[in-house]
Amino acid sequence: MSSKCDGTTPLNIIVILFRSESSHNCISEEKSRILGDFVTREVNAFLWFSLIAITVVLIGKVVELFRLWSKAKQLPGPPSPSFCGHSKAISRRNLTDLLYDSHKRYGPVVKLWLGPMQLLVSVKEPALLKEILVKAEDKLLLTGRAFRLAFGRSSLFTSSFEKVQNRRRWLAEKLDEILFQRADVFPAKAVDCSVGRVQDIMIEESVDCNKVSQHLAFTLLGCTLFGDAFLGWSKATIYEELLMMVAKDASFWASYRVAPFWKQGFWRYQRLCMKLKCLTQDIVQQCRKHCKLSSRSQNQNLQNEIKSTGVEAEFVIPRCPATEMRNSCFFYGLHDQVNPNEEPIGNIMGVMFHGCLTTANLIASILGRLATNPEIQEKINSELNIVQQGSVKDHQKNIDNMPLLLATIYESARLLPAGPLLQRCSLKQDLVLQTGITIPAGTLVVVPLKLVQMESSSWGSDADKFNPYRFLSVACNGADTSQRTSLAGENAGDEGESSFVLNDPTGNVAFLPFGFGARSCVGRKFIIQGVATLFASLLANYEIKLQSESKNDSKLSSNTSASQMLPNSKIVFARRNS
């Protein structure tokens, strides 16, 4: 009997289960034994399989670890104090300070370990920077995670270059179109509204520089994205507050690998993000309504034209409301969903978030520098007077004829970058540089902006001082700009301002406030023109001063180092004609 029932292949089990009832007792015993055997064998097989799979994965990880360690060995850097690397040192100290010391000791390329499997490489040498920022096209997850957690999936601010390139191209083309078509980058209404906001807050004697910069940036970006509908939107103030609250905590919550759903604060943050999404949807609706209304009124005008001129309707070129709506409302293109997994308004919120924070930072830096350098303000104002007296009505050309204003914007951006680091990564391939250095795939490559943009070898002995003249030259032969004398240096500013020529910093790899290469800022040209328009308008009406007690504050004197002169002061907008 036992020989017949032996074996627990699935076929045997089926045969035994369907046998006749004659040998009922023997069979039921046998059934349970065979089933038990079968279950034990299946469980064993499953355990073996899992063990082999886990071993393969672990071996893979160990191989990866050795590969990473052997490649990283060639890179200079402080020895790792423990298996967890330098993460403790990084959490204890400011990362820029740590990188400053490491670069001083180990040279222009330095490695630090963030964990056993996560390597960070910091690069400070301008010659290497260009190559790295062009070749490393991806970003590490943290950037994308902050945006995704707050606004859902977007196709603009995410880690893989493959996923962002189409949307980047679209946005760049759209911004270029605005620059090319519009006489003024920010519509006059937006600038007036921003200046109007300054007037409103001037009811108080002085204003917080950061706060006023935030208002200005928010108004400008809102008007650009949502058009006229934004100016009349009653919820703009609450939207601004929410956006800033979300911005404050975004990086903190994104630093968790797994969303910390056990923390109450996390759910509070999620509720804020949800409110922000609802408000964004609201302004999008308002914008749609506004676009429809304006295209309807245009069609009405067309009908009236037809009636008054008596031309038959078929001879009048039909206008397409849909196209007009798309052209007048910038957000439409950002709103189109290319990928069904994408949050419909994710890109809009991403652009508002990034644009507002970075633009506010730049405006604050400019306000702070101008307040502490009244002589530069006066020179920009005379530049403005010369331009306004001229016959040129093209706004863009007028701004191009204000080199000191543009140089002030560049210098303020150099001294106060929007973030401390540029971060890049090559997710799939090792980065092999011309110098023979290999940076392993998956490494977090960072560029410490403050160190690069204040390096005396690139910017001279006054690298940490505010000196917009470093971006200017003087044309030696009047209008002949081919013969220029650079104004970088201590005695800059003594020349007559009318002959200044702006040195375009685009090619300077040590000038990185907007990044460089594959993932550089798409909004660079647009925002520089826009901020220049705003300041031309502001300076025509107001003189920017420091509040009297901070004027005497030695920390804020124009001779102190730029790092001390952060724009966290109280400023006063004094009307020019008063």
Ligand code: HEM
């Ligand atoms: C003063 C204002 C701004 C500053 C200082 C700034 C700065 C930056 C920086 C440093 C980067 C990363 C560059 C890199 O990794 O090489 C960046 C990326 C980007 N910026 Fe800006 N930005 C500003 C305004 C804007 C505005 C107004 C827009 C859109 C209208 C915009 C759109 C973008 C986009 C789409 C990216 C690329 C994201 C990616 O590919 O990952 N920026 N910006």
